Amino acid sequence: MRNPLSETIVTIKPSGIRKFFDIVNEMEDAISLGVGEPDFDTPWHIRDEGIYSLEKGRTFYTSNAGLKELKVEITKYIERSQDVSYDADHEVIVTVGGSEAIDIALRAMVDPGDEVLIPQPSYVSYEPCAILAGAKPVIIELKEENEFRLTAKELREAITDKTKILILPFPNNPTGAIMEKEDLEAIAEIIREKDLFVISDEIYAELTYKEKHVSIISLPGMRERTVLINGFSKAYAMTGWRLGYACAPREIMEQMLKIHQFAIMCAPTTSQYAAVEALRNGDGDVAMMRESYNQRRRFLMHAFKEMGLSCFEPYGAFYVFPCIKEFGMTSEEFANRLLQEEKVAVVPGTAFGDCGEGFLRISYAYSIENLKIALEKINAFITRLRKEQQ
């Protein structure tokens, strides 16, 4: 029999998270701090709208790009949060999570040989999606000394004459890093100068704890060279609804829409009706959850400080990214031993890129009670490690 498989897909490594997931799952009573989704239920009024839409029999396809009223609400949201306007009819698409948006944006914009700049540590799908789109991923290794922000210098050094796109994943999973306006301005200048495009994944935009999130689309000349990606999973605790969106200039959007209509058809109808309610009446829920995450974030940072575990202060998403280099182990070794010896699951930083070596992703999408128990165990573990080292 001939080889049934594509060479491209075979060369792509499975997600590093998957491997760890399998180990953790076998352990019955493990306490996990490894989850990349909110612990809140979707607010009831949003779920209720979803249920209501089912009761009313709204069980058909929507138009390919999504429900008109949802697209309008999305443009209103961007207008009020970033003061940038998009044409709901031609510049917005509702997707199956932010993940689909990443995929179709890349596929709509690159040709074989084009280089896509991917800052890491970052979400697991940029690199494989770039490869599947035929592009060459070029990794920019972010540094703890810069609080894992992307600097102009790092960007400039990575650009070649083949570079076409920069992925901008902030607020960042797994580091919790944010990019503030000045940081973005320095980046935008280079993007304009080198005539590049940006895919800005802002799925955690609502979860920042310093100042309000600034999108690169709000900077001069950037709206026309950016695909903005956001969604409902993180802000409204709607991960299982699989709903995201992208906004882009019409020329790019038309091509993204083609891929979406052939591959997906449309995002789930029930989720779209629920999302309309989320954008119309969900601000209070977002504020409540943000405040709650912020309290946990402070709690964790304080606990790390007391343990003497080095960790830069992250101001976004719901992750902290402590450094474990002092223990002389790889992230994977550390995570494995922590799991075996204390039954606490955290994700090795290397799951998000090689430069995550020496770090752990710890999620605080857990109640403080839960965090307390886990932290005590982590503390016991590192105290033991330090003793071993002496």
Added chain:
Amino acid sequence: MREQILGIIEKNSRINIKELAIILGAEEIDIANELKAMEEEGVICGYHTMIDWEKTSIEKVTALIEVRITPQRGQGYDNIAERIYKYPEVNSVYLISGGYDLLVTLEGKSLKEVSKFVSDKLSTLEGVLSTATHFILKKYKDHGTILTRKYEDTREKVTP
């Protein structure tokens, strides 16, 4: 900061000052002062424990009583409300808009005890026109807490 403190202690009055300071990113002394000030101003009027008596062997019944009354000249409803709330078995008294005037909640050991209170004490008060007593059969949710089911984390243990 007040709003944040209240938001937290309304749900968890046992949280200590140190922990409050940590999660609010404030100084312990400021939290302590704020709590003291709110206690003095009567913003914080007590610290209670939520108990699901159903799960104990102690017999307790709770009743909601709608009371219609005639307001008194110069006193409005206050005088009668006071006469009602002074009974220790009365849990709460609210002045209500709509079809009746006062909503009284009451705890007793048995239906009989509550009924006796209503017929002997409450309905005989001068100015009380009528009462309607509703016994609570099951508490699904109380003070924002769902009593009928426990939170369960059904998420996958590790996700990207």
